[in-house]
Amino acid sequence: xxxxxxxxxxxxxxxxxxxxxxxxxxxxxxxxxxxxxxxxxxxxxxxxxxxxxxxxxxxxxxxxxxxxxxxxxxxxxxxxxxxxxxxxxxxxxxxxxxxxxxxxxxxxxxxxxxxxxxxxxxxxxxxxxxxxxxxxxxxxxxxxxxxxxxxxxxxxxxxxxxxxxxxxxxxxxxxxxxxxxxxxxxxxxxxxxxxxxxxxxxxxxxxxxxxxxxxxxxxxxxxxxxxxxxxxxxxxxxxxxxxxxxxxxxxxxxxxxxxxxxxxxxxxxxxxxxxxxxxxxxxxxxxxxxxxxxxxxxxxxxxxxxxxxxxxxxxxxxxxxxxxxxxxxxxxxxxxxxxxxxxxxxxxxxxxxxxxxxxxxxxxxxxxxxxxxxxxxxxxxxxxxxxxxxxxxxxxxxxxxxxxxxxxxxxxxxxxxxxxxxxxxxxxxxxxxxxxxxxxxxxxxxxxxxxxxxxx
Amino acid sequence: xxxxxxxxxxxxxxxxxxxxxxxxxxxxxxxxxxxxxxxxxxxxxxxxxxxxxxxxxxxxxxxxxxxxxxxxxxxxxxxxxxxxxxxxxxxxxxxxxxxxxxxxxxxxxxxxxxxxxxxxxxxxxxxxxxxxxxxxxxxxxxxxxxxxxxxxxxxxxxxxxxxxxxxxxxxxxxxxxxxxxxxxxxxxxxxxxxxxxxxxxxxxxxxxxxxxxxxxxxxxxxxxxxxxxxxxxxxxxxxxxxxxxxxxxxxxxxxxxxxxxxxxxxxxxxxxxxxxxxxxxxx
Ligand SMILES: Nc1ncnc2c1ncn2[C@@H]1O[C@H](COP(=O)(O)OP(=O)(O)O)[C@@H](O)[C@H]1O
Ligand SMILES: [Mg+2]
Numbered sequence: 001x002x003x004x005x006x007x008x009x010x011x012x013x014x015x016x017x018x019x020x021x022x023x024x025x026x027x028x029x030x031x032x033x034x035x036x037x038x039x040x041x042x043x044x045x046x047x048x049x050x051x052x053x054x055x056x057x058x059x060x061x062x063x064x065x066x067x068x069x070x071x072x073x074x075x076x077x078x079x080x081x082x083x084x085x086x087x088x089x090x091x092x093x094x095x096x097x098x099x100x101x102x103x104x105x106x107x108x109x110x111x112x113x114x115x116x117x118x119x120x121x122x123x124x125x126x127x128x129x130x131x132x133x134x135x136x137x138x139x140x141x142x143x144x145x146x147x148x149x150x151x152x153x154x155x156x157x158x159x160x161x162x163x164x165x166x167x168x169x170x171x172x173x174x175x176x177x178x179x180x181x182x183x184x185x186x187x188x189x190x191x192x193x194x195x196x197x198x199x200x201x202x203x204x205x206x207x208x209x210x211x212x213x214x215x216x217x218x219x220x221x222x223x224x225x226x227x228x229x230x231x232x233x234x235x236x237x238x239x240x241x242x243x244x245x246x247x248x249x250x251x252x253x254x255x256x257x258x259x260x261x262x263x264x265x266x267x268x269x270x271x272x273x274x275x276x277x278x279x280x281x282x283x284x285x286x287x288x289x290x291x292x293x294x295x296x297x298x299x300x301x302x303x304x305x306x307x308x309x310x311x312x313x314x315x316x317x318x319x320x321x322x323x324x325x326x327x328x329x330x331x332x333x334x335x336x337x338x339x340x341x342x343x344x345x346x347x348x349x350x351x352x353x354x355x356x357x358x359x360x361x362x363x364x365x366x367x368x369x370x371x372x373x374x375x376x377x378x379x380x381x382x383x384x385x386x387x388x389x390x391x392x393x394x395x396x397x398x399x400x401x402x403x404x405x406x407x408x409x410x411x412x413x414x415x416x417x418x419x420x421x422x423x424x425x426x427x428x429x430x431x432x433x434x435x436x437x438x439x440x441x442x443x444x445x446x447x448x449x450x451x452x453x454x455x456x
Numbered sequence: 457x458x459x460x461x462x463x464x465x466x467x468x469x470x471x472x473x474x475x476x477x478x479x480x481x482x483x484x485x486x487x488x489x490x491x492x493x494x495x496x497x498x499x500x501x502x503x504x505x506x507x508x509x510x511x512x513x514x515x516x517x518x519x520x521x522x523x524x525x526x527x528x529x530x531x532x533x534x535x536x537x538x539x540x541x542x543x544x545x546x547x548x549x550x551x552x553x554x555x556x557x558x559x560x561x562x563x564x565x566x567x568x569x570x571x572x573x574x575x576x577x578x579x580x581x582x583x584x585x586x587x588x589x590x591x592x593x594x595x596x597x598x599x600x601x602x603x604x605x606x607x608x609x610x611x612x613x614x615x616x617x618x619x620x621x622x623x624x625x626x627x628x629x630x631x632x633x634x635x636x637x638x639x640x641x642x643x644x645x646x647x648x649x650x651x652x653x654x655x656x657x658x659x660x661x662x663x664x665x666x667x668x669x670x671x672x673x674x675x676x677x678x679x680x681x682x683x684x685x686x687x688x689x690x691x692x693x694x695x696x697x698x699x700x701x702x703x704x705x706x707x708x709x710x711x712x713x714x715x716x717x718x719x720x721x722x723x724x725x726x727x728x729x730x731x732x733x734x735x736x737x738x739x
Contacts, residue, residue: 340540340576345598346595346598347568
């Protein structure tokens with residue numbers, strides 16, 4: 001069943017239903033009996049009621065179709081293959097599906113495979129015909145009833161409004177449910193990890209040495225602290241670079257720059273935000289790292305090319321537009337009247353900024369800062385390339401470190417066995433990261449609200 | 457030029473008119489000397505001219521009201537007097553404005569000092585998001601008017617007293633100024649302006665965002681302040697102009713149509729346009 005055809009068909013049904021509702025309601029409108037709702041609403045209402053049951057049927061098929069066909073394949077495969085289970089069964093099912101779809105498969109086609117494929121093909125044909133027929137039947141029936149409801153007093157407008165509201169609610173529900181799903185999968189996988197390693201060893205351990213799952217025996221040590229320390233250090237350096245530069249840029253743009261300068265400078269700074277982080281990673285690895293280490297050598301300080309410092313500085317550059325752009329918007333929201341009040345008292349522009357504009361904008365700036373921190377914590381590519389991937393507790397920023405994000409990448413790339421603690425630890429790390437950024441964002445919101453109450 | 461000549465004549469009338477504060481000391485009975493003089497003021501916003509050859513004198517220790525339909529340039533003129541127009545992109549001021557004989561637009565003049573001498577109160581109360589105390593202390597701190605904490609406190613309290621606000625806020629000086637009612641906020645803004653000891657106070661429709669009771673309080677306050685300050689007030693309410701001012705200037709389409717003792721402007725204006733405006737025929 002071609003999904004494009006189905007979509008076209010649905011559209012056709014939709015417009016037919018709309019037209020039906022529209023023209024029928026118009027015919028009802030007599031000079032004395034005024035319609036409660038305009039014909040367009042009647043049309044929409046009929047269209048919605050007609051299409052909704054069909055959509056539900058297609059939705060059910062999309063949800064359960066695959067498992068239904070899987071059950072059918074299993075019923076058609078020889079018992080000894082079904083009994084093997086695992087990967088072998090999985091690939092057998094794949095082959096049958098491929099044969100049924102006509103794409104063909106690599107290697108010799110076994111007779112039982114051919115039979116199962118042919119059966120599956122017929123099954124799918126019948127199934128899709130059934131689904132189509134059911135959808136059409138439901139659409140027809142509901143079209144009939146929806147048409148019958150049309151009357152001058154039918155409050156079609158109110159009903160359409162309500163249905164539209166449900167539709168919008170459902171859409172926002174999708175985002176929430178997705179987030180919930182992600183969190184739940186993180187939580188369950190992390191819980192599996194904690195059956196291997198105790199949470200105390202994980203959260204308070206100072207050694208990170210997971211070994212490899214392939215070497216078998218011994219599950220290694222999973223101390224979070226070295227990674228957390230690396231994350232905090234890199235994010236700290238990044239904010240140390242980004243906050244002053246970003247904030248001062250914002251002050252210049254919002255308070256001093258002439259409109260023409262602003263219209264050129266602002267987009268240019270925002271280009272910085274559009275550079276893929278992997279490119280920043282190159283930049284750190286190829287340019288900044290060697291330059292820093294040469295500079296360190298010239299003043300007698302040992303700075304490694306890949307280090308917390310390199311990653312932090314480049315990450316700071318990446319975050320500048322984030323801070324400057326957010327702060328600029330916030331600073332521009334400080335009422336003109338407040339600035340005039342200060343200027344009118346004889347304050348200079350910089351006094352006004354220091355004593356009136358910045359204090360008034362502080363909550364917003366703190367919020368922007370915390371959002372930037374949570375971005376820095378979650379940033380991956382730059383640290384993968386430039387931080388040195390060395391998970392030890394070290395205080396010197398000139399040494400290589402590793403972060404939570406880098407470690408997640410390491411644990412999930414290469415040959416994976418998703419039942420081993422070596423892989424599962426990635427979920428525990430992801431959960432930690434998620435909780436950290438969640439708290440930062442909540443703190444940002446809370447602070448912003450507190451200051452608002454105080455000042456407005 | 458004719459305006460100047462006219463205003464000199466009418467000054468004489470005024471000393472015998474009903475609007476002279478009889479309770480005042482004899483030294484104020486003599487013809488009020490001009491504190492601020494403006495001659496041939498032209499203001500442009502970009503290409504657009506907003507004021508045409510305006511000539512007005514603001515007499516010492518009295519209230520002058522600027523009235524006229526909205527958009528006629530009252531605020532623009534007021535902002536010329538303390539150079540607030542400097543902050544507006546593309547605004548250009550021509551002409552001759554003097555404060556105590558000193559050219560306000562002289563490039564050598566210190567704008568900061570000028571604005572300390574010519575305070576301003578805005579249309580919408582605009583207290584800073586700081587405590588009541590800090591709001592009033594803002595100007596003195598910037599200008600270094602107090603050498604220690606006690607002096608600062610004294611300035612703040614005196615200013616709040618002069619603005620008739622002290623009694624209402626004395627128990628909550630350290631609460632945010634934004635928590636006050638609209639009328640109190642506006643009096644706080646007046647206290648804030650007074651705190652830097654200005655000679656002239658400019659008020660741009662100070663009551664337009666307030667209810668009648670708060671308005672009455674501010675008008676009463678303006679009447680008290682007249683003893684020590686020179687006040688120029690923009691208002692859209694003719695009753696207000698009649699109640700608080702001694703002289704009134706009527707603006708129309710960027711022109712100063714007529715200026716004279718308030719009573720004359722309202723009862724026997726020379727110009728047809730003034731007549732139409734004060735009798736409510738347009739505006
Ligand atoms: N910042 C500005 N930029 C451009 N034109 C302005 C600006 N402010 C005022 N104007 C124009 O100058 C004229 C006088 O304005 P204004 O002094 O505010 O009038 P009023 O206070 O009497 O209502 C109006 O035509 C207005 O459009
Ligand atoms: Mg105005």
